[in-house]
Amino acid sequence: MIQGEPARAPRRPGLRRGVRALAVPLVALCGWCLPVGTASAAAPRAPAVQPLVALLESHAARTGPGTHARRIETVGARRPLTNVRTVLPELGSAVDAHGSRWLHVRLPGRPSGHTGWILAERTRRSSTGWRIDVALSARRVTVYRDGHAIRRFRAVVGAPATPTPRGRFFVEEAVALSAADAGGPFALALSARSEVLQEFNGGPGQIAIHGTSGLWDPLGSAASHGCVRLGTRAITWLARRIGSGVPVTVTR
């Protein structure tokens, strides 16, 4: 026994069995009646406010905070679909031997959820209180603001053959789709890429949270090619609030 720990009274086996018997249906029941604002146990912990960094010009991403570190890629200052400024979630910072400040950021593209270091020069820092969690098994999208869940939507997630990749990503850019495009009226293009489809419809197999315009699979099913589909009202509500850099976490 740990010194100082108060001694516990021995529990009776019968009482323990009774508590278990009551707890199982209560947990099952709360799975349906979970009030909005209470994060589920499976949801990963994330900061209520996510620091963001906007790129004012293209940056070289490296494996570490210094010019000696290996160059991973070049991150453009603008996103390819809508030409909005690139905004990345900031995960940390460091100062190298020369006094230059480096920012640890999450990067778009493959491998999904990868990170790198960029120089803090020619960037603009901000933050967001928004966060999106996608629970694949529950086929549910939960929207958090300042750490509180404020909306929860049923969703279509990736089919078993083309699953939605799991991990920590972010919204690269929000796109207003035309009426002729399937999956409209809006799409939140994510930094994640399909692990199965290297190319799709002329794109790099990019994962998005988008609508269901022209798509008929029912909400709550696993039928997409990897994207997360929401009802029209849901994606419209999201698109009016979620900007570039908002973190998105996809869990099982």
Add this chain to the structure above:
Amino acid sequence: MSNPIRLRRAVCVGIALTAGLAAGALPAAAGAAAVNLGTAGPFVVLGGAAVTNTGPSVLNGALGVSPGSSLSGFELPAVVNGARHASDGVAASAQSDLTTAYDVAAAEPAGDLTGTDLGLAGPLTPGAYSFSTSAQLTGTLVLDALGDPNAQFVFEIGTTLTTASNSAVLLVNGASPCNIFWQVGSSATIGTSTAFTGNVMALTSITMNTGATLQGRALARTGGVTLDTNVIDGSMCGTSTTPPPGTTPPPAASTEPEAGTNPQAPPGSRTTLPTRIGTATLRRTPLSPGAPGQPRRPGQPRERCTDGFTATVRGRQIERVVFRLDGKRIATRAGSPFKVVVRATPGRHTVSARVTFRDATAAKTMKTRYRACSAAALQPPPGPSRFTG
């Protein structure tokens, strides 16, 4: 290509010349005895033979004449905020003390400025300066007290003192008009609309042309004083115990360089009247269409629903602007450009800009209200559908 040694030598010579010129432009004035006007102190205008006025002049102090007895033209619309003494004992005593003060000033050891236009003399520091003949002021003369409110300036002028129209004497760093003495060997003529400062002690006469102002005193020993629509204020030196109604005599510290340069100052105003030419307007300009997440919906009227804007304050004499959004301070700008980017958040909001000015213009607060619906707060731009679906 220039020789570096020669260049360095030239620079050294230039520095030496500059220092020499600076020292030469301001002749060293020896320590001076204090000039005391005695019983002439309460007089803002004192003549020997006569004092004549034309137009709505304002005198903040006593008016007197001795040994003459003529005080003419001081009925309305002229205003004399002080006692009048015509050939009485008070005026005679004042003349006697004026003579003493005149002689003390004339005896001050002084640096020679003969032939130098006072407007080109540069900022003068406390001391005595002499002109063997006449003295001329064209433009602006700056008197720098170096932070000493008791600093004394004495100008010993052999013959005449003349100022060009629209000239000015500006006091900085605590200089007081009460401690400036112009000892004029014959007559002084203050040009039209000149803003003059100090105690003019003329042996013969003093003439103030139309619209000239004097912060100090005009004291003539033997001749007359002639006024024409002037403001002569010696209240800061104790010439008047009853300040003129509706006016506030400015303190000596208010004699900053901006005073007297007020282009909107009415004729007859004093040199040190604080200027109030500050202006400010608040304008909104929409954010650039390329701003992330902030493009305005095509065809959407800006008045109905804004997606953010730049609030800009423009104007004159602006010292500082404090921007507030719904009462909460969001930015303070102490230099141009005075602007702030306001990101629209859904709902109705008020942006205010509190502007303070460098001059005496009263601070003002301007407000602009806007409404940003949630649709306008974020409106994704159109793009292709290239997702996995």
